[in-house]
Amino acid sequence: MVCTIDHLASAAAVAVLDRGGSAADAAVAANAVLAVTAPHMCGLGGDLFALVHDGAGVSALNASGRAGSGADPERLRAEGHGRMPHLYDVRSVPVPGCVDGWLALHGRFGRLPLEVVLAAAIRLAVEGFPASPLLAPGGPFIGALPGAGDFADVRAVGDLVRRPGVGRALEAIAAGGRAGFYEGEFGRGLLALGAGEYTDADLARVNADWVTPLHVTAFGHGVWTIPPNSQGYLLLLALGVLEGFELPGDPDDPRWAHLLVEAARAAGHDRLDVLHEGGQAPLGTAVERRALVDPDRRTAGLGGAAARGDTTYLCVVDGDGMGVSLIQSNAAGFGSLLFEPTTGINLHNRGIGFSLIPGHPAEYGPGRRPPHTLSPALITRPDGTLRTVLGTMGGDAQPQILLQLVTRLLAYGQSPGEVITAPRWALGVDASTGFDTWHGGEVVVEVEKGATWAPGLVERGHTVRHEPYGDNFGHAHLIDVLPSGMLAGAADPRARIGAALGR
Numbered sequence: 001m002v003c004t005i006d007h008l009a010s011a012a013a014v015a016v017l018d019r020g021g022s023a024a025d026a027a028v029a030a031n032a033v034l035a036v037t038a039p040h041m042c043g044l045g046g047d048l049f050a051l052v053h054d055g056a057g058v059s060a061l062n063a064s065g066r067a068g069s070g071a072d073p074e075r076l077r078a079e080g081h082g083r084m085p086h087l088y089d090v091r092s093v094p095v096p097g098c099v100d101g102w103l104a105l106h107g108r109f110g111r112l113p114l115e116v117v118l119a120a121a122i123r124l125a126v127e128g129f130p131a132s133p134l135l136a137p138g139g140p141f142i143g144a145l146p147g148a149g150d151f152a153d154v155r156a157v158g159d160l161v162r163r164p165g166v167g168r169a170l171e172a173i174a175a176g177g178r179a180g181f182y183e184g185e186f187g188r189g190l191l192a193l194g195a196g197e198y199t200d201a202d203l204a205r206v207n208a209d210w211v212t213p214l215h216v217t218a219f220g221h222g223v224w225t226i227p228p229n230s231q232g233y234l235l236l237l238a239l240g241v242l243e244g245f246e247l248p249g250d251p252d253d254p255r256w257a258h259l260l261v262e263a264a265r266a267a268g269h270d271r272l273d274v275l276h277e278g279g280q281a282p283l284g285t286a287v288e289r290r291a292l293v294d295p296d297r298r299t300a301g302l303g304g305a306a307a308r309g310d311t312t313y314l315c316v317v318d319g320d321g322m323g324v325s326l327i328q329s330n331a332a333g334f335g336s337l338l339f340e341p342t343t344g345i346n347l348h349n350r351g352i353g354f355s356l357i358p359g360h361p362a363e364y365g366p367g368r369r370p371p372h373t374l375s376p377a378l379i380t381r382p383d384g385t386l387r388t389v390l391g392t393m394g395g396d397a398q399p400q401i402l403l404q405l406v407t408r409l410l411a412y413g414q415s416p417g418e419v420i421t422a423p424r425w426a427l428g429v430d431a432s433t434g435f436d437t438w439h440g441g442e443v444v445v446e447v448e449k450g451a452t453w454a455p456g457l458v459e460r461g462h463t464v465r466h467e468p469y470g471d472n473f474g475h476a477h478l479i480d481v482l483p484s485g486m487l488a489g490a491a492d493p494r495a496r497i498g499a500a501l502g503r
Helices: 008-016 024-036 073-076 098-109 121-127 136-142 164-182 185-194 200-204 233-242 254-268 283-288 395-414 418-421 454-459
Strands: 003-006 045-052 057-065 209-211 214-218 222-226 310-317 323-331 377-380 386-393 425-428 442-449 464-467 476-481 487-491 499-501
Touching: 003 008, 003 024, 003 487, 008 024, 008 121, 008 254, 008 310, 008 499, 024 057, 024 121, 024 164, 024 323, 045 098, 045 377, 057 098, 057 136, 057 254, 098 164, 098 254, 098 323, 098 487, 121 164, 136 222, 164 185, 185 499, 209 425, 214 254, 214 386, 222 233, 222 323, 233 254, 233 283, 233 395, 233 454, 233 499, 254 425, 254 442, 254 454, 254 476, 310 386, 310 487, 323 377, 386 395, 395 418, 395 425, 418 476, 418 487
Parallel strands: 442 464
Antiparallel strands: 003 310, 003 499, 045 057, 045 323, 057 209, 214 222, 222 377, 310 323, 377 386, 386 476, 425 442, 476 487, 487 499
């Protein structure tokens, strides 16, 4: 089974499975198609994280890029920047890790040749694909940017989009592996665009590492995620906070939303200080953070607003039981709004996670990885076998959304369809960039249309804002391995063209 935000990507992944490919092959195939058809959410110019259960255990892949050798925080401060530039500035573009991630995943767990895995993505890039309802609205603006001519004629849903430069880059990866991309047309263009931000050595450094995953026991299951520089630990810490409270019998009860909101706030109030590359996730603080939570009333003084980001999440389980939970992103929509001019690949702006505070452990600097919102998740049964692969887009709100999904699935026994389609809440703030989550501001609980929690949350002291049902609350997907061995999954209807497909 495969779940993605785009039926074209899901179909490509199923075709790879039909040819005998592994879940890893299928995940790369799906992500490659999305890199072509969903540049507003992901692409070869972004980063990647993945969790893999291969039957023997869980492996974690960190394919997030590093700042170039020319990274100079003093220069930014001298220019008057107190925060990393958000758009149109190559200094917020670490070397993209996506392709390194594909190659690491395929190299360790793949079965089919890379040219087979990437074939559907290459065909769609060269022959074209219809603009989706999520892509089309950005066409007139994006198509006018330097290097973004692929979108110049996109005006409506269904308009044909061709991306020949992306097709060439994918063909170069299929033929030459890493060198075909980082030392080829894209790499040369990135060096020129960077004008000193990157060196040949920066592009020669592999941005994919197999790392030790984090996990906790919650509701009798193992819940797994990626360690820092990912914020995934916030899900695990919130579950630890929640463990000390008795949940109501129904998640429609406002007390359920209140407890989860407060657990998320208690877990994340010091995120800016503790989240950085090499940082230690403070999972051992769950008990003391639990003491901050009043089960009947909002606690004043905790941070925890969530900003939105543009990301894509996908998951695959194959016939041998291998599961892949993969998330890949440009950070903001279309990333930095900078495009490598020869291939037309848009570049992420994940460097906005860096700090410009002198001496901060997440300070912008050469070779450093920024703090990351990307937080894939995976659940194992008590005997260590695979139960679930799940995740969501949603920027800083990802751990909050996952907290709701995990609780519904494990504590209430809801089906994947019920879990994915149920209304959600997210912590919000009036942000200037969409990534101002942990920098203060009036925190509100944004409640999705269809939820019944609002009056009860207000009674408990929360400020509530009603929001329409849609992608402000993430595009989440989930595949559950049932005790019988059969698979049940759901793709998020908020993505509008997503698909959960099986074979």
